[in-house]
Amino acid sequence: MTSDLFAAVQQWLAHDPDPHAAAELAACSTEDLAERFAATLTFGTAGLRGPMRAGPNGMNLAVVLRATWALGTVLTRHGRGGEQVIVGYDARHHSAEFARGAAEVLAAQGFPVTLMFAPVPTPVVAFTVRHTGAAAGVQITASHNPASDNGYKVYAAGGLQIVSPVDTEIEAAIAVAPPADEIPRGEVTTSGTEFVTRYLERASSVRRASGSVRVALTPMHGVGGDYALDALALAGLSDVAVVEAQFAPDPDFPTVTFPNPEEPGATDRLLSLAADIDADIAIALDPDADRCAIGVPTASGWRMLSGDETGWLLGDYLLCDADAGSAVVASTVVSSRMLARIAAGYGAHHVETLTGFKWLARADEGLDATLLYAYEEAIGHCVDPAAVRDKDGISAAVLACDMVAALRARGLSVTDALDELARRHGVHTTTAITRRIESPSAAAELMADLRSRPPQRLASYPVETIDLAPRTDALVCTGGDAATSVRVVIRPSGTEPKLKCYLEVRCDGDLEAARTRAAQLQATLAEQVRELTQRGPN
Template structure:
């Protein structure tokens, strides 16, 4: 670990506010700030906005950007185009300005997107402009205390190893932050036209309908509200109702405990609005609009669909409309298996990858759709090689339009999938820890003494760490079959890549023809609860 001298860091901190913050700390507090550094991984940096090398601040962003510039120049990209954009979180404006000005001073052709920008539009600009890299200053759906620094490389996909490790090594040798040159830049026509080109691409890709579908929408205090409304209107949807108190960007996210549509209670206001206005579909974006959650009235009550339910419906819709030969769809090892069944029925190829869109968008060509269970959907890989909540919102509305035009709804679409491919129920459990060694202990126990049954279902263990292919990772799968009905169980355990927790991903699959879907669903959910309760942690 690189040892950083606090006095030298404070002296070189170019931000007077964070210099003062560090100077005012007690000795033990100062020691904690210098006990480590933010690690450059999972496409970049993410952490609490605070002074010191293990927080998100101008000094950390400065050294990181200097390293990124050196890494790009070392690969022959000096002077090439780089895109910089940001969300509305605390610190985002300062971090984006530092990033753009440092890269400009290093000789790059910097396209600094004006104002706040949804992350998918930054990924789009990277690909659309032929940039060699793009930086999105965002912490996505993290708590309001956090911010981040996400990096895309040429082609608009997130960076992957060994690039992340190489850049982190250059960060460790970066000069003092106050010695890194900056050069002010102004937005140019490429930046101002980015949103129009993105929206134009959506129309070209998905077309336009004349629809009476009623949409309930929330951007969850993030930066995607206006863009999502514009995209839906261009696609032919005019009856749009928004959660007013969550529409304007607000870095404090005052109406939600955790600004992630997956979190319990986060979408309550959206579902209440959908019920009140009798909507046909409810759509929630996360704060940087790269994730999209869909809500529907199922069995008479509004609820948010799981990412796997939405993924299966989107996959079927997009494969129905695919015009390429041998289309490819992708999902991760922890996502549900319904998409594979949908792809097989459509004569398409399904690919499993490790978790994360940096792997999903590299699954194979011609890629027409990729998703992960954490409400991330890549519905137009030609334009955006990452998850994109805005284009996913358009697909959700178009899918709803198709159902409504046929006298049906989204609940019926789910029922059709269950009838054709069996009922797939997925669930998760997270074990949050304060001591990371606890995660290592649980994983070691599961490797050394894996359970032989769960809730009466015999299971066998497969260790992904023992694989010799592209799916080798720190994960363990338990799988088995339950009773004469041949209900399949799969549980995957893996440490989170971004948070201090162990995650369990469960799927139960009942084959087609087991009778009443609603009753079978309830039975599988009860069984899922029993299984999750038995897992260590």
């Protein structure tokens, strides 16, 4: 161990309020210590997220205390000192401890703090910030990350995820924050149930059809189970069976490798339950219940819908009963273009944003129209922006059940509705290809090579490549003709050492013939993209 590394470790331990940190660091190898102290955990998507471990490059109480001191400092600098702040947490290891520490720091800085009385879904905090007019909110959660991780998510006024320059201001303030044990902490009391009650009443109110729906539900070992049952019951949907082995919050997520409904095998128990009870719909929430995946029965058995398919269905369902001329629907650059066609069919505004709900939630800024619905392909849906300006798995689940009831009243199934959309707007198929990259620098080299030598043809069509830099590190390749289009978006992951490629094919015409051709084109496109991303730099 170098003298500099030894000094950094000793300095950290001198101020870490966690009495177990010394033993944890003493058991680390030199290589592990070097990684933990090589950098500090940085702000990513609206906050911090990383493995729970001692040291500046991990999620721990010391990091939370310093980040919260920085947040309070920035709020005060922006003239929001002394205003209310909402603090919530999920059921992961240390979430309650981190939340109380954050609340105590804010209280000592003079902010009236509402600390949630129990673990709550992330959208409850987003709703409460908006409902109360609070200056900010903090939710301790790592969403669908592995059990070893935790995170610190920050909401600005209105319950919107923070964006630049606020995130960079907080990060700069963290760099000059006092040592963790020197940061003052004040007394806090926990809230009552009133904010949760208001949230559940609002989430249930997105229902507008009638009739019963049989539901199979899993909260994936997270906090959404009881809250979802309550919201569904308030909406008149009480015929719900749950995956018992995954219902109670469990921070170890024992029945899944990754607690993400999109992961292969994660929803096997849910779909089995749905088949056993002859359900009308299967619903999987991620652990903090801000994302919602839908499963449906088909002629060949149960299957999970993609996030794009759910986005088409919910977007169309909301637009069909709205004042479309004053409505905005939004999707991200890596999501399907089908929603744009659906919106055009109704005469509504469609906005394409950069990835992430921090942009989707602001899609109607500067427009003489109001956001009605937003989604991202990673099963995130905002179905009631007036209440929650973020993705909300529970209100999305209520609306999805409502849609099923409305379709059944017309004698239609969910697959029938997808067929209807394909006939009106063309068959759209989507898939994603991921290449693991050794390091961020290797990803940057590959992106630079793709920029210098973009593809000229994909799936037999000439393509145009648009570079989204400097707004974001992504390339968009598009081509096709009046009846067919191909589209590929290539970007490095913001959280993992991966290069992600999002593929979409659209084919118009006879439904079955269009599906056959789209499947063929997608297979060709996928092979070409794999070859494209495997080549080395010049």
